[in-house]
Amino acid sequence: MIMRSFAGATLVALLSGSVFGQTTDAKPVFEIADVQVSAPSTSTNVYMRGGVIRGGRYEVRTANMVDLISTAFGVDRDKVLGGPNWLELDRFDLIAKVPSTTTPEDLKLMLQALLADRFKLVVHTDSKPLPAFVLSLGKGKPKLKEANGDGNMGCQNQPQTPEPGKIPNAVVACRNMPMAAFVLNLRGMAGNYLTGPVVDQTGLKGTWDFDLTWTARALLSVAGSDAISVFDAVDKQLGLKLESQRVPTPVIVVDSVNEKPTDNPPGVTKSVPPAPPAEFEVADIKPSLPDAKQNGRMQNGRLDLVAFPLKMLINVAWDINSDEMLAGAPKWLDSARFDVIAKASTEGPVPQVDFEALRLMLRALLVDRFQMKTHMEDRPINAYNLVAAKPKLKKADPANRTGCKEGPPPDGKDPRDANPMLSRLLTCQNMTMAQFAGQLPNLASGYIHSPVVDATGLDGAWDFTLSFSAAGLLQLGQLGTGRGGETGQPAGSAPTASDPNGAVSLFDAVNKQLGLKLEMQKRPAAVLVIDHIEEKPTEN
Numbered sequence: 001m002i003m004r005s006f007a008g009a010t011l012v013a014l015l016s017g018s019v020f021g022q023t024t025d026a027k028p029v030f031e032i033a034d035v036q037v038s039a040p041s042t043s044t045n046v047y048m049r050g051g052v053i054r055g056g057r058y059e060v061r062t063a064n065m066v067d068l069i070s071t072a073f074g075v076d077r078d079k080v081l082g083g084p085n086w087l088e089l090d091r092f093d094l095i096a097k098v099p100s101t102t103t104p105e106d107l108k109l110m111l112q113a114l115l116a117d118r119f120k121l122v123v124h125t126d127s128k129p130l131p132a133f134v135l136s137l138g139k140g141k142p143k144l145k146e147a148n149g150d151g152n153m154g155c156q157n158q159p160q161t162p163e164p165g166k167i168p169n170a171v172v173a174c175r176n177m178p179m180a181a182f183v184l185n186l187r188g189m190a191g192n193y194l195t196g197p198v199v200d201q202t203g204l205k206g207t208w209d210f211d212l213t214w215t216a217r218a219l220l221s222v223a224g225s226d227a228i229s230v231f232d233a234v235d236k237q238l239g240l241k242l243e244s245q246r247v248p249t250p251v252i253v254v255d256s257v258n259e260k261p262t263d264n265p266p267g268v269t270k271s272v273p274p275a276p277p278a279e280f281e282v283a284d285i286k287p288s289l290p291d292a293k294q295n296g297r298m299q300n301g302r303l304d305l306v307a308f309p310l311k312m313l314i315n316v317a318w319d320i321n322s323d324e325m326l327a328g329a330p331k332w333l334d335s336a337r338f339d340v341i342a343k344a345s346t347e348g349p350v351p352q353v354d355f356e357a358l359r360l361m362l363r364a365l366l367v368d369r370f371q372m373k374t375h376m377e378d379r380p381i382n383a384y385n386l387v388a389a390k391p392k393l394k395k396a397d398p399a400n401r402t403g404c405k406e407g408p409p410p411d412g413k414d415p416r417d418a419n420p421m422l423s424r425l426l427t428c429q430n431m432t433m434a435q436f437a438g439q440l441p442n443l444a445s446g447y448i449h450s451p452v453v454d455a456t457g458l459d460g461a462w463d464f465t466l467s468f469s470a471a472g473l474l475q476l477g478q479l480g481t482g483r484g485g486e487t488g489q490p491a492g493s494a495p496t497a498s499d500p501n502g503a504v505s506l507f508d509a510v511n512k513q514l515g516l517k518l519e520m521q522k523r524p525a526a527v528l529v530i531d532h533i534e535e536k537p538t539e540n
Contacts, residue, residue, distance in 0.1 A: 055276035072111035083254030088403035143239035195407035218423030278360035283342035301346040317363035322449030328530040369537040383523040392515040396461035421502035446471030468509035
């Protein structure tokens with residue numbers, strides 16, 4: 001899968017002062033900055049986009065204030081606390097002029113100064129006990145091999161070929177790993193288990209070689225005798241202990257911030273650098289070998305894709321997440337697979353390419369090489385209304401920040417402990433039903449591919465949790481019953497029923513847990529129509 005790439009940062013260098021929000025002459029600032037409230041979006045996938053420098057232009061789109069603070073101070077989003085309830089709801093666009101030699105640290109300082117100036121943001125640092133997973137020594141001697149320094153540091157996935165009817169485990173081989181680096185990797189590798197940061201308290205120095213095998217949390221109940229949780233795997237295979245605790249954690253606390261930015265100075269919109277051309281410097285497309293396995297990555301402005309169906313490339317390039325949103329596609333789009341190697345121009349001390357810029361580059365490449373002709377057209381597609389049945393919602397505490405987070409509520413009760421097939425757990429606070437309906441396509445990808453309309457008639461804001469299974473698990477659970485079948489939900493199909501093995505569909509969860517219903521109806525939506533496309537690309 002193509003992953004959005006961004007540079008990491010540490011908190012230590014940014015927490016040297018006790019109060020932020022004031023700027024000094026010594027701090028770097030944007031030469032020119034255009035700040036605006038984001039226009040309403042019809043997309044079902046809204047998140048912070050951009051955040052890299054190209055052509056002397058720094059651009060961030062559809063970012064909420066938590067995104068901006070997290071980026072400016074180099075902290076995880078869950079370490080931004082306090083502030084008004086709109087902090088995760090309102091979204092903003094920023095375009096600024098910066099020197100191409102701007103360092104990541106200077107860029108953060110520029111963004112800090114802009115937030116203080118245009119939003120009157122004032123924050124301070126603190127330490128709060130937050131949920132975390134602590135890695136510590138077990139009862140016996142660690143089952144780790146001291147590394148000899150050969151090879152690169154890192155954990156590499158080891159592809160598995162499971163026996164028919166069996167679920168493959170995740171297997172990683174870690175080499176030359178310090179424990180401090182391993183805990184950072186572990187959350188990314190086993191995210192369904194680890195809903196908070198992982199902290200190293202092993203006291204182990206040096207670097208280590210080891211392998212780790214575990215079962216994805218959602219597959220524990222269907223994996224049979226080979227099933228093993230990541231907690232048991234760390235215990236039995238590494239001789240270490242991984243457990244949930246509350247740990248004192250450095251945080252950023254929002255003291256005050258304005259909901260609307262101050263007005264742009266006159267002429268700013270015309271003065272910011274124009275967007276660079278959405279095109280690769282060089283690109284190569286060729287048909288894939290028959291036995292090639294699909295994989296892909298983007299690193300330092302280079303795109304490497306192997307055995308990608310052309311339809312999948314089109315979906316990525318036009319941000320399409322449902323077959324209903326694509327019309328006029330010939331049948332061979334699914335079977336025609338291609339390798340793509342492309343290089344985008346980069347600049348600055350840390351070469352990067354914005355994922356959205358990459359998407360537009362890929363779109364231009366496909367249009368050029370496959371002689372595509374397309375247009376957008378409103379067509380009726382399957383959509384949902386959110387309606388009230390017998391609501392089971394709790395009136396919200398208006399002091400809470402509005403939003404839904406992945407993971408258990410503050411009391412720590414996690415229904416996934418009893419039923420691992422509930423791979424998704426949303427904790428929502430201070431949400432109106434209109435806000436919840438608007439976020440459902442983002443929160444429940446795989447089930448919903450178009451905007452949801454609130455028809456509940458419920459006023460006010462609410463607190464609730466919602467636990468359900470990822471769409472692909474509903475049929476996967478049938479492996480345990482011998483029924484087999486494909487995974488996922490066909491585009492435009494009726495709501496998927498829950499599975500006897502414990503998988504719960506989004507639709508059943510919304511009905512039984514919230515007392516609401518998602519009712520399907522036809523509604524017009526913008527659909528990409530392919531008027532013409534060649535089966536073979538032009539020569540490289």
